[in-house]
Amino acid sequence: MVAVEYESRIAKWTWLSAAIGPALILLVVVAYIPIIFAIGLGFYYRSAFDDAITWAGFDNFYWLLRQPGLWAALGKSTIFTIGSVSLQIAIGLFFGLLLNEVVRGRAVLRSLVILPYLLPTIVVGLVFRWILNPQTGIVNQILLDIGVISAPINFFGGLDSAMPAVIFATGWQYSSFAALLILARLQTVNPRLYESARTCGAGTWRCFVDVTLPNLRSTLLLIALLRGVWMFNKFDLIWIITAGGPLEATETLPIYVYKIAFQEFDFGRAAAACTVMFAILCAFSIVYFKIFNPTKEIEVGR
Amino acid sequence: MQDAFSKRVYRLLLLTASLPVLIFPLYWMTVTAFTPRDALFRPPYEVIPTRFSLENLNELLSATQFLGFMQNSLIVASGAVLLSVSASTLAGYGISRFKFRYKRHFMAGALWSYMFPPILLAIPLYLIFSKLELRNTYFGLILAHVSLSLPLTISIMQQYFSIVPISLEEAAWVSGASRFRALLEICLPSALPGMLSAGIFAFALSWNDFAFAFILQTDVRMYTLPVGLATFVEQSAIHWGLIMASSALISIPSFALVIFFQRYLTGGVKRR
Numbered sequence: 272m273v274a275v276e277y278e279s280r281i282a283k284w285t286w287l288s289a290a291i292g293p294a295l296i297l298l299v300v301v302a303y304i305p306i307i308f309a310i311g312l313g314f315y316y317r318s319a320f321d322d323a324i325t326w327a328g329f330d331n332f333y334w335l336l337r338q339p340g341l342w343a344a345l346g347k348s349t350i351f352t353i354g355s356v357s358l359q360i361a362i363g364l365f366f367g368l369l370l371n372e373v374v375r376g377r378a379v380l381r382s383l384v385i386l387p388y389l390l391p392t393i394v395v396g397l398v399f400r401w402i403l404n405p406q407t408g409i410v411n412q413i414l415l416d417i418g419v420i421s422a423p424i425n426f427f428g429g430l431d432s433a434m435p436a437v438i439f440a441t442g443w444q445y446s447s448f449a450a451l452l453i454l455a456r457l458q459t460v461n462p463r464l465y466e467s468a469r470t471c472g473a474g475t476w477r478c479f480v481d482v483t484l485p486n487l488r489s490t491l492l493l494i495a496l497l498r499g500v501w502m503f504n505k506f507d508l509i510w511i512i513t514a515g516g517p518l519e520a521t522e523t524l525p526i527y528v529y530k531i532a533f534q535e536f537d538f539g540r541a542a543a544a545c546t547v548m549f550a551i552l553c554a555f556s557i558v559y560f561k562i563f564n565p566t567k568e569i570e571v572g573r
Numbered sequence: 574m575q576d577a578f579s580k581r582v583y584r585l586l587l588l589t590a591s592l593p594v595l596i597f598p599l600y601w602m603t604v605t606a607f608t609p610r611d612a613l614f615r616p617p618y619e620v621i622p623t624r625f626s627l628e629n630l631n632e633l634l635s636a637t638q639f640l641g642f643m644q645n646s647l648i649v650a651s652g653a654v655l656l657s658v659s660a661s662t663l664a665g666y667g668i669s670r671f672k673f674r675y676k677r678h679f680m681a682g683a684l685w686s687y688m689f690p691p692i693l694l695a696i697p698l699y700l701i702f703s704k705l706e707l708r709n710t711y712f713g714l715i716l717a718h719v720s721l722s723l724p725l726t727i728s729i730m731q732q733y734f735s736i737v738p739i740s741l742e743e744a745a746w747v748s749g750a751s752r753f754r755a756l757l758e759i760c761l762p763s764a765l766p767g768m769l770s771a772g773i774f775a776f777a778l779s780w781n782d783f784a785f786a787f788i789l790q791t792d793v794r795m796y797t798l799p800v801g802l803a804t805f806v807e808q809s810a811i812h813w814g815l816i817m818a819s820s821a822l823i824s825i826p827s828f829a830l831v832i833f834f835q836r837y838l839t840g841g842v843k844r845r
Contacts, residue, residue, distance in 0.1 A: 290667025301720035305697035393799035504690035
């Protein structure tokens with residue numbers, strides 16, 4: 272950094288603005304202006320049919336908070352987020368631990384675990400719609416053949432089965448994120464810890480509870496936060512698979528907001544709903560950090 | 574010994590129980606893509622098929638708009654890669670080579686935008702782009718996709734430049750090279766692997782994106798592959814053989830990505 276001092280201040284600022292400028296402008300234009308615009312728009316009447324916008328104060332928010340649909344969607348979002356994140360962590364933990372143990376073929380196995388995460392969402396959505404199809408889906412065919420079920424299950428079309436089925440699809444696609452982070456963390460755990468636990472007479476289960484889990488604490492908390500935020504925002508996979516249906520069985524907040532904006536064509540109300548969503552996220556993240564503080568590491572006798 | 578052996582058997586059992594769940598959906602996608610039409614319309618299916626045909630692929634490429642969608646996808650993804658990589662390379666250089674007051678704010682601001690709900694961005698972008706007549710254009714969607722990839726590529730490039738030693742550049746300056754020449758001839762070549770990974774991520778995010786393309790591109794001629802595929806499901810003339818064939822084709826970059834990701838994870842790219 273010393274050499275920088277030799278340049279004049281003007282030269283430095285020219286260089287700096289030329290270097291940072293494009294990225295800064297892009298960030299402001301494509302992320303920050305739209306966000307501010309969206310939050311502002313919540314305070315205006317704005318329909319899709321004419322460009323006129325008029326000041327609405329808190330009207331959109333009053334309207335929104337009185338909608339049973341909003342609260343239903345919030346409930347669905349909560350179920351979806353908690354269900355999906357728990358499933359992802361469970362599967363991620365399973366594959367993370369397994370990958371950590373397996374020595375031969377680890378590279379191949381890891382590729383297989385990563386693959387779903389890197390697939391386009393549309394592919395995951397369509398493939399699941401196809402294999403879980405009630406008439407021609409292979410899963411129903413196999414289940415019928417084995418005799419587990421007597422009539423085909425309409426996984427994504429059933430009121431009770433749609434949400435679990437969608438959660439399963441997200442678990443299938445996104446668990447690799449958890450698996451990779453958990454694996455990376457496991458590989459830094461000092462093997463001596465396991466040795467000393469063993470000499471104290473700990474079995475596999477006690478080793479897991481007393482050595483593995485405390486070491487994974489911050490990783491798991493971070494995964495839960497990141498995946499929680501992303502699942503709360505999840506629009507594409509749910510839209511592709513069920514579009515919020517059947518009835519409103521899988522209508523989470525992002526789907527609800529989309530419908531207000533592009534099916535009822537009320538952008539003011541949609542923006543207000545977005546703002547509510549964003550506020551919930553921010554509040555949640557802050558409380559989460561206050562309670563758990565994922566950056567804090569529990570040191571286990573190191 | 575007994576213990577180690579039983580552990581291995583146990584692991585093998587776990588693997589054989591779990592891997593099918595992981596692989597089966599993709600296996601069935603591939604099988605369906607190559608199933609001949611007559612078998613496709615006559616379930617039940619053979620779980621391990623004996624007959625294959627290229628009918629679906631042929632029909633997909635000749636009788637549907639698949640190639641048009643693919644062209645759109647490629648154009649948008651290339652634009653997003655170009656814009657995202659060049660902006661983030663410059664930014665990474667700036668962040669790692671200069672001291673300035675709001676450096677931490679800049680980086681935090683970039684990362685924070687990663688948490689914005691896409692739907693929260695999509696609605697204002699729809700309105701702003703309508704006004705600017707950027708909707709249903711390549712450039713508009715490229716900009717939207719840059720909003721997805723830029724936070725990530727900036728942090729990749731910043732990390733990468735912080736590994737490239739500044740002493741090389743200093744040596745060049747001492748021997749009379751301008752800052753520009755040092756950047757061009759020393760810094761950029763050594764940052765090339767970082768640019769490659771940033772580019773690959775930017776490509777993947779753009780190629781895989783459904784939400785922005787779905788909301789911003791309403792003209793069928795401007796559809797990218799994911800949006801185009803979603804309309805396939807609603808068209809009665811298009812059957813699942815075609816849908817799975819196109820799903821398989823659009824997944825090809827993901828398979829390539831896995832290979833790259835492996836190297837990235839094992840540190841092959843990062844620590845070179």
